[in-house]
Amino acid sequence: MKTSVRRIRRSTHRRALGAGLAAVALAAGAVSCSKGDAEESPKMTPAAAVAEAAKNSDDITSLRYSMSGEVPETGRVKAEASMRMEPDLAMSMKMTALDEGADGTVEIRLVDKAMYLGGNPEMAKEMDGKSWMKFDMSALGDDALGGGAPGASQAEQNPAADSTLLTGSKDLEKVGTETVDGVETTHYKGTVPLDTLRDSLKDEDKDVREKREKSLEQYEDMGIETLTMDMWIDGEDHTKQFRVKGEGDKGPLDLTITFLDYNQPVTVKAPPAQDTFDLAEMMQEMEEG
Template sequence: MRRLAPALAVGAAALVAVAGCGAQGTASLGNVKLAAAEAVQQSAQKAEAVTSYSADLVLDATGGQKGTSKVQGSVLYQSQPQLATDIRLDTITFGGQNVPGGARAILSGETVYVKSELLNRFTGTEKPWVKVSLSELDASGQAEVRKFMDQARQFDLAGTVKLLTASKDVKAVGTETVGGVETTHYSGTFPVAEAAQLVDPAEREKLQGHFSQAKDVKFDLWADAQSLPRKVTLSGAEQGTTFNLTAFFKGFNEPVEITVPPADQVGELPDHPAGNHGGN
């Protein structure tokens, strides 16, 4: 049984990370007027029922030890008939340094395929993709991959919008067109500590870590006439660091094509990756 290389564990977490009531004002949804908090709750409920979607993501961060960072990419997601995601990160910049070639991860069932020049250099593999299956890993490695799978579930559409229901100051601020679709724009803040209570206890510390030391996160939500979230932005600032995340969602419950790479393009994770020398 093999152990999971640190680069894969860290890389997988990074891919996923890049991937939440009182009311003020009302909004029209079809012919029904809803209080803003109720509308956000309804949007969260509708998001939970979505079984597939695509999204474009941009994350910008400044300050802190890593300096200026930017991650830009896209996500394909499906929960049925089995969980599958295809995450493409075309731009990855940390501290002004670009990660060559970006990165891509495909999760299909209980197998993860990762494509990253940086990972290939670390492991010494020649194939463009590295495959990791739970059945081939020891207990420690299985825990790392399962953690990746759990994060994929947590940072999906439903999990993100659920955080917004912790807001006590959400309000409707008008109507706007997003991606050619008429939407109602909501704005507010949510306290990270209270939003963390809405997720699984095992994930609370990770959630708070993703939002750094921010106590409150500002959000904007654009929901269509069916209450489906078309755009979500999250931003915050604390102790000299700021972050801004923007996600555009589309293709709700439409078929998505998530295909694993051809077998001749996939290498196995070596027992002793180059530069690891048998480490964990």
Template sequence: MNKSAWKRAGVALTALAVVTGVAGCQDGDAKAGGAKAGSTTTKPATERQTQSLSDATKVIQAAYRKTSAAKAAKVKMTMSMKGVGAESGTVEMTGVQGWAPASMDITMKGSLLSAGSPGAPEQMRMIMLDQVMYVDMGAEQAAEMDGKRWMKLDMKAAAEASGDAALQKQMTGGLDNMNQDPAQQLALLLDSPNLKHLGPEKVNGLETQHYKGTLTFEQMLKANESSKLLSQQEHDQLVASMKKAGLKGYDTELWVTEDGYPARMDVGMTMAQGTMTMRADYSDYGTAIAVQEPPAKDTVDLFAMLKELGKG
């Protein structure tokens, strides 16, 4: 594989790291079916306010059940980072995603995609299936790679080859985080101690009801599957580090349609050095999607190639 091909592979890995890293901040494995209406408020308010919170909880619980059952939707997601880490910019993802099992076929574009990589592609298509990521390297690159335009990033195979169970769970969990299952987002929102209904609002031409809540970093960390790999000392150090960085919590907003499905979800976090925001617009819930892996004859397995180079 020539220098140009290695450069494109580096861009693909960078894009994957950016997206899974940001997405991982919001992933959870909570189950809304077990949430109780009274668990969304920490102290009583007036009778009218308490009733409002209870109604908001019921709406989101119902949305969780419908979203879980739908198992797929079309999505347009935009992530923006400013001053967080080494890079700032945006990345937009458009396509379809499924959950239970997790799958995705999206096209990515934006400044974060090419950050630090002059000459990187303006957009890139990614397919995720069975914890394997496939990246379309483009027709020009395919001409330099015996017609093979898809780069295969098999996180599961690489993790299994390591023989480290903890590493395997951590690596494959990153791809699950990227999938951004909207049902999990709803489940997390039910844990907000200040969940409230903001009123009606039109989103993408649809009549919706607007809800908002805030979650602490500890709540998000508790819901994140990968956090179970941390020792108590590592957990405490991570929480202390986030507090020192100025992270107070995650602001989450939700717009629910008259049919009871999320039309839009916003998640934002503010730290001393910058901000991160994510907006996801969903449509066509229950759409029949058939995410398929590219033909083997059109695919280059990156980790298999690296393994062979290691032997050399």
């Protein structure tokens, strides 16, 4: 039975990790579907514009986005997702790891403090025909999962928190005006050394510091030392698109996230119980046995 668990975890780990990283790498503030004037105010410096967009991220309660690019270990990915932060955390994402062929598509759902992985025929073959695997965060400890459910901490990360990272850039510049998904935006770019950004956290209040530390940890775990960031801000000072790049010890990170809407209703349902392989129940049966 233990061998079966390891085999299932191997078959799902890479896809789950990629999905989790996709969620955390949103790294942008609030989104707007506005098509208002994106012309920068004469008094609005690049630093002020990015700071204003970061401030507006506090208004996010839910968002929908598309993503494409490359993440360490998983390789090229594309995904679409919806995420709700209030009144409780929930997420639904469909992701394809383009370098894995037919075996590279997975769906991830986070609802009621449980993560579900499914949507892949190869997974069903390993789980007696059941098409979903459940990771119950409250019932399974790190030891049982061999370090935690793949991508769990990343999936629980509020993606809006990363929007503040670009405010730490010392070489921030305005690139120009561009149309993104039919919306007129202003494009900004800068680099962010993670050690410098971490040193600056001591001057922030507790809430801001905790949010930024969680964001930094995700990139530090990839072995990335410096991030290159691009942000496209619309005429209402909301982030419409975000790109983050870096070289890690397990490969390159290069993700572009385009926000489709925000603060719209997001409903995520758990898969049917009869189609779900509950890892917590299996581990309990093993202990009792």
